[in-house]
Amino acid sequence: MDGQIIISHCGGKSAEVDDSNERALIDDQFKDDNPVRCMLNNWQYKQPIVMIMGSKCPTSPTKMPHRYQVLDWFMITHAWTEPDPFSGHVRFKYRFEKVGLQESSWWAPQGMPGKNEEYLPAVAIEERECATCNKKSPRIYEEGFLCIHSTCQQFWKLDGQSAAHNLHYTQQFLRARHPVPPNYVVPSPLAPSIDGLLLDRNAELGNAHRDFWKGIVCPACGNCCARTSWKGWVCTCGYSREVGFHVTYTASQLREPHRDRYVGAPIPAINNRYNIPVKVETNGATTIVRYDLGPAVGTVIHVQNSDELNKKLGMDELLQRYQDPELPFKRGQVTTMCGTSYTRNFALNCGAAYHYVVDQDTVKMEDAPVVVQNVLSMLNEQVGKLCPGHRDFNEVLSLAYLEDMRMNYHTDDEVGLGPVVASLSLGAPARMGFRFRAGWKQNKLCHFPGLDVDDVKSGIPQFSVTLNHGDLLIMDGAGIQRYWEHSLTRVEGLFRIAATGRYIDPDTHEAASRPFGPTPAQRMAITSPKSETTVPTGEAQSTYMEDFFTHLHSIPKKEKSRRKSAVPTASATS
Ligand SMILES: O=C(O)CCC(=O)C(=O)O
């Protein structure tokens, strides 16, 4: 790797060799493998590609300042196959060349190609035909011409013998620079302009559009900056940009335009295989639907009110007050195997501390925004009527969903939680799915005689409900969290609030809460100074590409059919 050329392999299927830090392929890579196909498409159709480098990259020419950094736009000039030095499996390799050769590369040290250096005149990479397969190969290594076609008997052989693995790239291969083909366009700047984003977007969307909650590149320091604050983007360098809401959404604006608000008894969306008993009770203004999941599990209760009753109960006002830009909503931090990330939705926890996979602050109920205090009273009153013996909630987790936000399947089964969990929905409609909790085999014994374990593994929802503005969804029974999972698969609109009440026993819950991940490291600036270099033009592109494509290492037929039949099992266990 230098400031303009990167030679690398990718395409997956590698694993650590024993306990060493070395990785090796555990299977051949094939042209039909998705990651390989993507790369070959990029090469064939000349699609520019952004290179991102991790701080642990062993061939980096300088010390990388961040865990991950964006290098630049590159194009693939050559692709070929080689045996993996450790396992002998076939692996695809690629030569990437920076598109903007005239720009100085921030990651290159002084004196390296790409750094303030007038570049050498372009040199061509020689190509030769293999006497056995009659296909062309580029000259990549000093040690001699190697046939790069893995289906050829002479693949990776020098004078009839398997070539060593510690070969040296030719100077031509390293020094060649290719003209940027006509019509070759970089699809976007590496750092999209935040002003363009904010000004061009339709203000009627009220800034709940996805563009307003995804990350930006900080215009002050170049750092990638997630939107975690309700008010807008706040970068660790001190830069901040408020977003606010241009529009205060009303319930009728957020309603699904193609479906009328509830009229009459709802039709529950049920995969009716297990005949979940459903009871519907209505008095005109309120409809209560009860999904009976069995005596050892519990009941899901869905309460829907007419528009008039919702108004009377103050639901529209609650929705409006939840759009106050001063509310301390935040996107919570989640630590995953791949690093630190954020929940999709904004959260505000009030009352007892509530720890789940997310690291979040809690506001005491006496200091909580009035809207949250009102919701708590309303939840306690309504749930008290429907679930006899209900212990008053002492916590409300308010979640704000902007466009395209959702919540994946999970259970609210943290230690110290009471058996009743109830959430009030405000704003845009959303679909909540319920499925069997994977891996909980006792399901079989517990209820639904004849439960097919494949239905547990499949992850398919057994029933789902549409939560409209003003609806109350009560999960009554600890067994629901034990044997079932729920998710918010789809929010049909720009803005939705879910305010969920729970009883949390502070002592047992605190004692059992999970450790949380580290805060994000301080980030440093990346700048990319410009310098004058010459860009080669007019040099021919490699011509062996066609040969390579017609002679590619593809999955054998037998293997292909085996993979196809394996698909359902693989997805079922995921
Ligand atoms: O958005 C919702 O209605 C569901 C929220 C939820 O499941 C939770 O807070 O645990």
Ligand SMILES: [Fe+2]
């Ligand atoms: Fe939940």
